[in-house]
Amino acid sequence: MRLPHTAGCRETETAPIGAALAVQDISKSFRIDRGQSLLALHGINFTATAGEFFAVVGPSGCGKSTLLRIIAGLESSDTGHVTIAGRTPAETTVDHQLGVAFQDHALLPWLSVADNIALPYRLAGLDPDRARVAALARLVGLADFVAARPRQLSGGMRQRVSIARAMVLKPVLLLLDEPFGALDLVTRRTLNLEMQKIWSALGTTAMLITHSVDEAVQFGNRVFVMAARPGRFFAEFPVPLPRPRDRAMMASALFIEIVQRIAQALDEATAASTGISSAS
Numbered sequence: 310m311r312l313p314h315t316a317g318c319r320e321t322e323t324a325p326i327g328a329a330l331a332v333q334d335i336s337k338s339f340r341i342d343r344g345q346s347l348l349a350l351h352g353i354n355f356t357a358t359a360g361e362f363f364a365v366v367g368p369s370g371c372g373k374s375t376l377l378r379i380i381a382g383l384e385s386s387d388t389g390h391v392t393i394a395g396r397t398p399a400e401t402t403v404d405h406q407l408g409v410a411f412q413d414h415a416l417l418p419w420l421s422v423a424d425n426i427a428l429p430y431r432l433a434g435l436d437p438d439r440a441r442v443a444a445l446a447r448l449v450g451l452a453d454f455v456a457a458r459p460r461q462l463s464g465g466m467r468q469r470v471s472i473a474r475a476m477v478l479k480p481v482l483l484l485l486d487e488p489f490g491a492l493d494l495v496t497r498r499t500l501n502l503e504m505q506k507i508w509s510a511l512g513t514t515a516m517l518i519t520h521s522v523d524e525a526v527q528f529g530n531r532v533f534v535m536a537a538r539p540g541r542f543f544a545e546f547p548v549p550l551p552r553p554r555d556r557a558m559m560a561s562a563l564f565i566e567i568v569q570r571i572a573q574a575l576d577e578a579t580a581a582s583t584g585i586s587s588a589s
Contacts (some may be wrong), residue, residue: 328357329357329358329394329482330393330394331357331391332376332380333354333389334389335388335390336350336389337349337350337379337386349375350372350379350539353542354542355533358514361515361530361531362514363515363517363532364516364518364529364532365532366522367543367575369520372537373540374486374487377518379398382399393482401481401482407480407484408478408482409475409483410474410475411471411487414467416459416467421455422446422458423442425474426446426470426474429474441477443455449503465496472485481514482516485516486518487519488517489504490520504528505553506553522575532545532548533545536581543578546570546571546574
């Protein structure tokens, strides 16, 4: 089966009505030594529909995390704009409708699992919905650990708390920046399967930044490949695989074909960024 992909990934300048996420003509430069500047991102355009899970892969330093931070409103762009369900990132954040989970779980060590999950309620000046906190603890497999402190948890369990915390206020957009990157392979594979169940149960629009092509294909409805210098979208791949995408699915010929094609595009993107042939 031949899988289509779109090079460049440039979309129209007008966001479709009802788009859950629209990123339009985003460029970003950083000032470096001696007054010089580095063009980190250039001309990034894409949209996502409500309930879509998409993944972004690319070589180190291509601007993946910078793009996520711009979408989250943690960085400003030089050109273009981002809308989340028709609102700016700042408006979405003020309304507590944006969830973010990073590689560093950033749990508060003096709080229990339940209180860490409930923290966004307190930051928003709201009374915690304890029923929802308990439901999320069950969903991420920590119902028996709600009274535990982070030091009493494994790395994988801490990341589950972080993801539950990011989802507790029912965000319209969930941003995941290498949330499993610091975990051992066995734990990472287990959490990949569990995270799919969590996302399927909640149906939140989600963006995953990852270095793992297998992980991107396991999660994504679409996978974007980025190139660097400057950071830009190099190719886009649909992932026409049924869910759940379990270990049997990951061993299928179609899954392997998609991974191989994206890996080839990633090699080409890296070669385009560095000038080093992917065949070398």
